[in-house]
Amino acid sequence: xxxxxxxxxxxxxxxxxxxxxxxxxxxxxxxxxxxxxxxxxxxxxxxxxxxxxxxxxxxxxxxxxxxxxxxxxxxxxxxxxxxxxxxxxxxxxxxxxxxxxxxxxxxxxxxxxxxxxxxxxxxxxxxxxxxxxxxxxxxxxxxx
Amino acid sequence: xxxxxxxxxxxxxxxxxxxxxxxxxxxxxxxxxxxxxxxxxxxxxxxxxxxxxxxxxxxxxxxxxxxxxxxxxxxxxxxxxxxxxxxxxxxxxxxxxxxxxxxxxxxxxxxxxxxxxxxxxxxxxxxxxxxxxxxxxxxxxxxxxxxxxxxxxxxxxxxxxxxxxxxxxxxxxxxxxxxxxxxxxxxxxxxxxxxxxxxxxxxxxxxxxxxxxxxxxxxxxxxxxxxxxxxxxxxxxxxxxxxxxxxxxxxxxxxxxxxxxxxxxxxxxxxxxxxxxxxxxxxxxxxxxxxxxxxxxxxxxxxxxxxxxxxxxxxxxxxxxxxxxxxxxxxxxxxxxxxxxxxxxxxxxxxxxxxxxxxxxxxxxxxxx
Numbered sequence: 001x002x003x004x005x006x007x008x009x010x011x012x013x014x015x016x017x018x019x020x021x022x023x024x025x026x027x028x029x030x031x032x033x034x035x036x037x038x039x040x041x042x043x044x045x046x047x048x049x050x051x052x053x054x055x056x057x058x059x060x061x062x063x064x065x066x067x068x069x070x071x072x073x074x075x076x077x078x079x080x081x082x083x084x085x086x087x088x089x090x091x092x093x094x095x096x097x098x099x100x101x102x103x104x105x106x107x108x109x110x111x112x113x114x115x116x117x118x119x120x121x122x123x124x125x126x127x128x129x130x131x132x133x134x135x136x137x138x139x140x141x142x143x144x
Numbered sequence: 145x146x147x148x149x150x151x152x153x154x155x156x157x158x159x160x161x162x163x164x165x166x167x168x169x170x171x172x173x174x175x176x177x178x179x180x181x182x183x184x185x186x187x188x189x190x191x192x193x194x195x196x197x198x199x200x201x202x203x204x205x206x207x208x209x210x211x212x213x214x215x216x217x218x219x220x221x222x223x224x225x226x227x228x229x230x231x232x233x234x235x236x237x238x239x240x241x242x243x244x245x246x247x248x249x250x251x252x253x254x255x256x257x258x259x260x261x262x263x264x265x266x267x268x269x270x271x272x273x274x275x276x277x278x279x280x281x282x283x284x285x286x287x288x289x290x291x292x293x294x295x296x297x298x299x300x301x302x303x304x305x306x307x308x309x310x311x312x313x314x315x316x317x318x319x320x321x322x323x324x325x326x327x328x329x330x331x332x333x334x335x336x337x338x339x340x341x342x343x344x345x346x347x348x349x350x351x352x353x354x355x356x357x358x359x360x361x362x363x364x365x366x367x368x369x370x371x372x373x374x375x376x377x378x379x380x381x382x383x384x385x386x387x388x389x390x391x392x393x394x395x396x397x398x399x400x401x402x403x404x405x406x407x408x409x410x411x412x413x414x415x416x417x418x419x420x421x422x423x424x425x426x427x428x429x430x431x432x433x434x435x436x437x438x439x440x441x442x443x444x445x446x447x448x449x450x451x452x453x454x455x456x457x458x459x460x461x462x463x464x465x466x467x468x469x470x471x472x473x474x475x476x477x478x479x480x481x482x483x484x485x486x487x488x489x490x491x492x493x494x495x496x497x498x499x500x501x502x503x504x505x506x507x508x509x510x511x512x513x
Contacts, residue, residue: 027307027334028306028307030310031306031309031310031311035310035314073295073378100299100300100301100302100303100306101295101302102298121303121305122310123306124309124313125314
């Protein structure tokens with residue numbers, strides 16, 4: 001997967017970056033898409049860890065992922081396993097966890113593993129956007 | 145009097161397994177079916193080592209007589225007939241009538257004892273105390289279980305809240321009227337979803353209603369229990385198989401039955417560590433109803449199986465289980481004149497079976513499920 005920021009590659013359109021939201025609730029994917037699209041991001045969706053991996057590996061998406069936002073409590077490949085998979089295979093793509101159930105032990109453990117942010121639903125649009133922007137900066141810094 | 149605690153009862157059971165001869169049940173007759181008689185009836189009939197040969201009261205409308213019919217204890221019109229039953233060990237006179245004791249004493253065979261007067265009153269007080277404790281224990285265990293719902297509740301409430309928040313933030317500067325209307329409708333739907341969750345949970349957490357037993361639609365109750373159990377355990381990766389025979393009903397308290405099913409389902413899912421197959425089966429054949437909850441989890445040793453119905457026995461790590469779930473389930477089922485059994489194999493899973501026999505001549509209305 002390319003290490004370059006997606007902005008260089010998205011057919012000439014300027015977007016602020018491409019984000020993948022992984023959550024089994026369609027409502028969540030809808031609202032995250034709405035919020036981030038308004039802020040100029042390109043948004044992809046996946047309903048569980050398995051689908052997320054498909055999306056990442058399919059076609060042109062392989063080159064273009066900047067941030068992954070992921071829930072923990074999901075069917076099939078659950079969030080924790082998916083996070084471990086992403087950290088291992090796409091270590092330069094920043095991860096943000098967005099979960100309905102706050103758990104400080106889990107949060108500390110994930111942040112130690114390199115997850116960029118741990119957000120608890122319901123999260124305000126501004127906080128989400130700020131978190132994604134911070135993750136984008138990290139992404140850029142990773143190439144310097 | 146007899147050892148009446150459940151663990152003593154189970155000790156007798158496991159003693160039976162080791163080929164120690166078991167003493168025959170104590171056969172008792174209850175004279176007087178007022179509050180005292182009814183309380184005695186309720187507690188004593190759950191104890192396997194006590195056999196109630198009958199109950200009688202000079203007042204045909206005494207509450208204990210009706211209760212006796214519900215639990216298949218013989219009602220005698222004449223006290224003389226009852227106390228002359230062969231094999232009767234003890235007459236319990238709870239009439240409160242001071243002349244009753246001596247009058248009965250005269251008619252009793254030599255091998256039959258009698259308690260009356262203050263001794264009876266003491267017995268009645270102890271029995272009521274035990275009965276109150278059992279009810280409190282059931283409610284306490286239910287509430288303790290609800291604490292484990294926190295993760296599930298947070299998930300189910302925070303998700304619609306996220307949608308509502310996001311839509312509202314958008315509405316704050318949305319100018320397209322159609323979009324405003326559509327998003328406002330989405331918010332209304334999300335609120336309704338959240339309200340439904342609160343309603344289910346508060347309904348489940350209330351004290352078990354004291355209403356009379358009625359016919360309960362078992363298949364509907366199992367489905368309801370799945371909805372509640374979702375808050376305690378993740379069901380997404382569990383295959384749920386329903387083998388329901390249509391229209392299976394059992395006479396009982398719907399709230400208590402719901403609690404029994406929620407417990408059995410959460411135990412099953414926890415045994416499977418959230419992956420596997422949960423099977424719910426109901427059948428009613430020739431007057432016998434079976435309800436089975438099966439899992440494909442780790443299974444239990446025979447030693448564990450012989451102890452699981454004891455109060456405070458648990459295989460869960462500290463803080464994770466009260467050890468009261470199956471004890472309470474057993475009490476509820478016995479109160480309904482049913483039985484519960486377990487069949488389990490290490491590495492293959494467990495099946496819990498509840499068995500109820502139809503009472504002749506039941507003619508109550510079914511509850512809406």
